[in-house]
Amino acid sequence: MAAPENLNPDPLTKNILFMNSVDYLINLTRANSVWPLTFGLACCAIEMMATGAAKYDIDRFGSGPFRATPRQADLMIVAGTVTHKMAPRVKRLYDQMPEPKYVIAMGGCVIRGGPYVKYGYHVLKGVDLIVPVDVYIPGCPPRPEALLEGLFKVQKLMEKERILDRTRKLTKPEVYSPV
Amino acid sequence: MATHEEIFKTLKEKFGDRIVEERLDAIDPFIVFHPSIVQDLAFFCRDEEKLRFDLLSLVSTVDYLPQAASADGKTPAVAGRIEVVYILDSTVHKHRLIAKACLDRERPHLKTVENVWRAADWHEREAFDLMGVVFEGHHNLVRILCAEDWEGHPLRKDYVIPDTYHGIKNVIY
Amino acid sequence: MKDIRTEEMLLNMGPQHPSTHGVFRVVVRTDGEMVLESESHIGYLHRCFEKCAENLNYLQVVPYTDRMDYLCAMINNFGYAQTVEKLMGLQVPPRAEHIRIIVAELNRIASHLLALGTYGMDIGAITPFLLAFRDREKILKIFEKLCGQRLNYSYVRVGGVSFDATDEILQEIQDFCEYFEPAAIDEYDSLLSYNGIFISRTANVGVVSKEMAIDYGLTGPNLRGSGVRRDLRKDEPYGIYDRFQFEIPTGDGEQGTVGDCWDRYMVRVREMRESAKIVRQALASIPSGDFVDKKAYKSVKPPKGEVYHKVEGARGELGFHLVSDGSAKPYRLKARGPSFCNISILDSITASGKCMVADMVAIIGSLDIVMGEVDR
Numbered sequence: 001m002a003a004p005e006n007l008n009p010d011p012l013t014k015n016i017l018f019m020n021s022v023d024y025l026i027n028l029t030r031a032n033s034v035w036p037l038t039f040g041l042a043c044c045a046i047e048m049m050a051t052g053a054a055k056y057d058i059d060r061f062g063s064g065p066f067r068a069t070p071r072q073a074d075l076m077i078v079a080g081t082v083t084h085k086m087a088p089r090v091k092r093l094y095d096q097m098p099e100p101k102y103v104i105a106m107g108g109c110v111i112r113g114g115p116y117v118k119y120g121y122h123v124l125k126g127v128d129l130i131v132p133v134d135v136y137i138p139g140c141p142p143r144p145e146a147l148l149e150g151l152f153k154v155q156k157l158m159e160k161e162r163i164l165d166r167t168r169k170l171t172k173p174e175v176y177s178p179v
Numbered sequence: 180m181a182t183h184e185e186i187f188k189t190l191k192e193k194f195g196d197r198i199v200e201e202r203l204d205a206i207d208p209f210i211v212f213h214p215s216i217v218q219d220l221a222f223f224c225r226d227e228e229k230l231r232f233d234l235l236s237l238v239s240t241v242d243y244l245p246q247a248a249s250a251d252g253k254t255p256a257v258a259g260r261i262e263v264v265y266i267l268d269s270t271v272h273k274h275r276l277i278a279k280a281c282l283d284r285e286r287p288h289l290k291t292v293e294n295v296w297r298a299a300d301w302h303e304r305e306a307f308d309l310m311g312v313v314f315e316g317h318h319n320l321v322r323i324l325c326a327e328d329w330e331g332h333p334l335r336k337d338y339v340i341p342d343t344y345h346g347i348k349n350v351i352y
Numbered sequence: 353m354k355d356i357r358t359e360e361m362l363l364n365m366g367p368q369h370p371s372t373h374g375v376f377r378v379v380v381r382t383d384g385e386m387v388l389e390s391e392s393h394i395g396y397l398h399r400c401f402e403k404c405a406e407n408l409n410y411l412q413v414v415p416y417t418d419r420m421d422y423l424c425a426m427i428n429n430f431g432y433a434q435t436v437e438k439l440m441g442l443q444v445p446p447r448a449e450h451i452r453i454i455v456a457e458l459n460r461i462a463s464h465l466l467a468l469g470t471y472g473m474d475i476g477a478i479t480p481f482l483l484a485f486r487d488r489e490k491i492l493k494i495f496e497k498l499c500g501q502r503l504n505y506s507y508v509r510v511g512g513v514s515f516d517a518t519d520e521i522l523q524e525i526q527d528f529c530e531y532f533e534p535a536a537i538d539e540y541d542s543l544l545s546y547n548g549i550f551i552s553r554t555a556n557v558g559v560v561s562k563e564m565a566i567d568y569g570l571t572g573p574n575l576r577g578s579g580v581r582r583d584l585r586k587d588e589p590y591g592i593y594d595r596f597q598f599e600i601p602t603g604d605g606e607q608g609t610v611g612d613c614w615d616r617y618m619v620r621v622r623e624m625r626e627s628a629k630i631v632r633q634a635l636a637s638i639p640s641g642d643f644v645d646k647k648a649y650k651s652v653k654p655p656k657g658e659v660y661h662k663v664e665g666a667r668g669e670l671g672f673h674l675v676s677d678g679s680a681k682p683y684r685l686k687a688r689g690p691s692f693c694n695i696s697i698l699d700s701i702t703a704s705g706k707c708m709v710a711d712m713v714a715i716i717g718s719l720d721i722v723m724g725e726v727d728r
């Protein structure tokens with residue numbers, strides 16, 4: 001993994017010696033130890049469990065411990081359909097996670113409603129209407145290898161972070177609000 | 180194990196003309212009963228020795244919109260109705276029964292059978308939630324599947340999906 | 353000690369919980385560790401299956417039936433296809449019938465494997481989870497070769513099945529049966545079923561009597577765990593199940609009382625053996641020929657009428673109530689998910705006053721619910 005160029009826009013720290021290497025080292029350790037939150041809702045949860053099991057072991061990439069509480073997790077994998085009854089709880093759990101936090105939207109239902117987009121009155125048409133999503137993984141359900149690829153993309157996102165920007169003001173995506 | 184004819188005969192003997200219709204020639208034979216006898220019919224079906232319907236499989240509802248008379252006068256106007264279908268099984272005699280009641284679409288009220296089979300508790304709550312059938316005497320008739328503050332009864336044929344829910348857009352295309 | 357004051361606490365086993373098998377919320381009133389009463393809330397996965405079915409034609413509804421009970425999707429498809437065929441009066445070619453039975457029973461094995469793996473994990477044993485998934489991956493690999501999907505197959509359609517099973521796949525299924533029964537199931541028995549800690553956590557816990565089970569509409573392994581011999585494959589045979597020999601395991605109170613969690617768990621383990629037997633018999637007698645009725649597969653338009661058909665899903669009686677008005681779309685399709693009735697018994701089990709908070713996890717795991725089926 002080559003050291004990325006110094007994207008630090010802050011003029012005060014731009015030329016501080018070794019800042020680039022410090023960022024690189026910290027991001028390297030963070031990216032190889034992303035702890036996900038168990039947030040399986042529907043069918044995609046079964047593929048998430050299969051990713052955690054022996055054949056497509058997610059533990060070899062550092063994401064083995066699936067925390068049950070949001071206060072100890074840094075990645076929320078929303079796997080499965082979110083309904084209007086469940087949506088406030090998703091938002092509340094996202095708010096309880098400490099910064100820096102990432103969200104993977106796994107499966108067609110959380111991207112834009114999936115198969116329920118036209119006639120599903122009770123289905124939230126995409127979880128990015130309530131929380132900012134970093135990585136979208138299409139599929140119904142996505143294969144475990146696809147979830148691992150999504151995890152790698154989150155790790156790549158982590159490489160670009162700066163430790164002086166711990167709350168991700170520069171890199172956090174926006175919540176989608178259609179007109 | 181009794182055949183459908185024998186079961187229908189037993190019910191007809193007990194309830195007479197409150198059994199409005201019997202259909203033996205359908206793929207799944209059923210009876211249609213008047214809504215006022217629902218609790219007596221339920222107790223009779225469960226307790227009578229020859230019947231012993233102790234397992235309530237399903238309480239299903241179907242919505243039929245009113246149809247206007249056709250222009251040439253051949254088919255008359257049909258009033259709208261909501262049908263409540265009870266599907267009963269017997270673990271003792273291994274036979275089954277499908278019994279229906281037709282309710283008025285404007286005021287679909289029916290007495291509850293939750294003190295006969297406790298499985299009816301959640302089935303009736305779902306029928307209320309999705310179709311709007313009010314079961315009188317139910318101890319806790321609130322919405323079970325949709326969110327608590329959802330408006331309308333979604334499985335009715337004239338239901339329009341709301342555009343937003345609590346400010347979040349619900350209809351994308 | 354008389355001046356110690358205890359208070360009751362309202363505990364929310366919320367929709368997001370590692371052990372509730374999906375989005376299921378139970379509000380529990382406890383006095384210390386003992387549960388006084390509980391109130392379940394469902395509907396967090398209500399995905400409007402019935403409204404979708406009214407607006408799509410019969411072929412387009414098949415993927416939605418998969419996603420109801422996503423762990424035994426083949427059996428869901430089977431039930432829906434048979435319901436429509438019953439209304440149309442359609443006969444399916446014999447090769448398709450055999451293939452349907454084989455995939456349905458393999459899927460039952462896969463579903464029970466996941467049930468026992470996650471049940472062990474809820475109780476605290478992590479190893480059976482990994483072993484169960486290892487065996488489950490073998491079945492999923494067979495299904496992927498057959499129809500291209502690992503989880504929501506949409507394979508069994510009205511008129512037959514959507515792809516033919518080649519000889520290579522049938523040989524692989526045969527090899528899997530040789531490996532699985534009895535060697536792998538004996539391994540699970542020795543690891544988990546007769547383990548002292550597992551028995552002390554599940555025996556005499558969550559006892560459901562026979563009358564209570566029937567009153568609440570329980571079906572499937574939960575009803576059989578309480579001692580009632582009721583299995584739709586034997587009582588009201590559908591497909592060609594009447595040609596095969598298999599037993600119906602029931603709970604007999606071997607480690608505690610009849611109808612406790614251990615009985616329900618053991619019924620599932622024994623059912624896996626019977627399913628492997630059925631697959632072997634079906635493989636031995638599978639004929640060659642068509643795998644689908646091509647005319648019916650292309651356009652499905654049943655006559656006007658109403659029908660109710662039920663099949664034995666992995667969790668109980670899965671029924672479809674179909675009302676057709678003669679057009680290409682169902683007028684009303686209602687699905688009876690077995691887990692809907694199975695989970696309604698939880699409130700009255702805890703009302704007995706002998707449950708602890710940890711026992712609630714054991715009871716929910718032994719009822720083996722899938723929220724996609726509860727909420728549809």
